[in-house]
Amino acid sequence: MSPAAVAAGAFPPIAPGGVHRWGGAALIVARRPGPHEAPWPSPGLSPAERRVVRALPAWRRAEWLAGRLLAKRLVGGALAAPEREVEILPRDDGSPYAVVGGSPVPALNVSISHTARHVAAALAPEPVGVDLCEAGSADAVRRVADHVFSPAELALIGTDRADALAGAWALKEAAVKADRSGVFGSAPRGVALLGLTPPLLGGRRRAMVWRAGGALLALVLARP
Template identity: 70%
Template sequence: MTAAVTAAAVDAVFRPIVAGRVHRWGGARLIVARARELRQVPPLSPAEWRVLRELRAWRQAEWTAGRLLAKRLVGEVVSAPADGVEILPRDDGSPRVVVGGSPMPALYVSISHTAGYVAAALAPEPVGVDLCEIDSADAVRRVADHFLSPEELSPVDRERPDAMAGAWALKEAAVKADRSGVFGAAPRAIPILGLRPPLLGGRRRAMVWRADDAALALVLAHPGG
């Protein structure tokens, strides 16, 4: 590896991001909100209602919150009524945009949620967004060997909760952009080269912010990158 997560990078504080506001970065639109502030159910199509009814009760609130944010982003770039925008799952579970019954292959969407936060991102290229609450750092440490290689992990101060949460969110956002999973072989194919600024292997661009007590990562992956 030509570069690695340095101690200086870990010591840096992630730039804060304002919740509830649409942000733009690298051609993507991004919004993060506190889950308790997203009680409204967005307009849902019959297909979306079918997906929702199949979810367990505890998942339904976070699912609708994620769609609420994603539809807000789509509404900023596509002229369509709110009830004409659908966020439906692909066969692999990743979300896709449908407007007026027609798939929108030029729009990519990603959604993430924790107990306290919800985030959505929209971009004209494959995108991944992920949240990791900093209080989850202990859990991240326990599985770090599964998603970080020794070269990535050795310089990271495991005692820094923000660093561990940021590393997890960055890797998770990267595999989401690739429509793969954080466990197994896929994460090792996307090396983290830095946390501050966030750098990934391959033709990928990334950023990590701090949303109050959570790390928020956004990754854009060039198709075929």
Template identity: 70%
Template sequence: MIREAGPAGFRAIAPGPVHRWGGAALVVVRRAGPLRPPPLSVAERRVLDGLPARRRAEWAQGRLLVKRLVGEALAVPPGKVEVLPRDDGSPRVLVGGVAAPAVHVSVSHTARHVAAALAPVPVGVDLCETASAAAVHRVADHVLSPGELSLIGTDRPEAAAAAWALKEAAVKADRRSVFGAAPRRVVILGLRPPVLGGRRRAMVWRADDAVLALVLAHPALPRGSAAAP
């Protein structure tokens, strides 16, 4: 059953400070202005050097945010924190060269913003500019069900951006690709407040001209328990 969306618009989130929701820490910053390079390990520098030149600044800024969140959460210097890609491309955290399995992180970029999130459970964060709403509608048949299409409507750019951000944040939390069938398996039941099918919790904010979605994927229920729809 698709729930009707509430009034248009999402609560604004302030760029800069660390925000907390549902046990997660979240930060979003504007990309304008000079970038203070993060302390990079040899392995991180190797990853950075292998990226196209146009992606290096956003990659470095995303890792700077993750190092900030991990440093605050674990009370360690950011220089001891490494953020390296897994085989599937998702970020993993090491502290002093040792994997931190209880720390889950996610990063997202747009042309104007970078966001990062940290949580004790699998987490996904995604930014989608409202100007991308037309592009969302162009690929809607591949990622949105008829019920989800009716939920976002045809003239609500913010709702379209939110739907895409929720789908991508959820597949990031699941460590899957936004390409293929994975986004269709994420069912959006509501946008305001955001409600997803399965054992997921979600929230959406407005960050300037973008929509920011955070999704927490909870561990499997004990044997014999019933999962949420």
């Protein structure tokens, strides 16, 4: 698909606040609260979660809390468990996992993303990655594009359309989150971007991109 075809397409909108379902995954996106809007300490956190968040810089606490509360809502809804019994804790590599009633839930995979304006969480029975990228971050994406995208992918995306760049970046990052690898190493080059509208990735991956206000939201499911 040419850049002109990408420009002619449109990422479908996704409404904030509600639980959306796609491909077996559950997904929520919301406006991110400001640093003084989120209650702290939050009554919805377990002692283990409080220990994690206390170790964070003060400026990161609101974003961390916002993402975890969305993920707790998804897990609680999926298992019909009270949210106070749900914990979202970090693995050694920083990726989140769910604990319910003190026991890990390996059958559910969690992913969380946030920008300065939005936060999202996704839950799926297979490896899942969710990522947000503000369309206003397109200049930053352009500066690192050669490290993340192949020449063929850049020809596909084009560099003159902010939402295409942001959507492509979100797809790559969501994919490496599903793989539990990092976006700043060589891993993104191993994820082939074959289409953008509709999104198509190489390998055993399914993907979708939506517009959430001024951000692009990507969801990637990776079959193990």
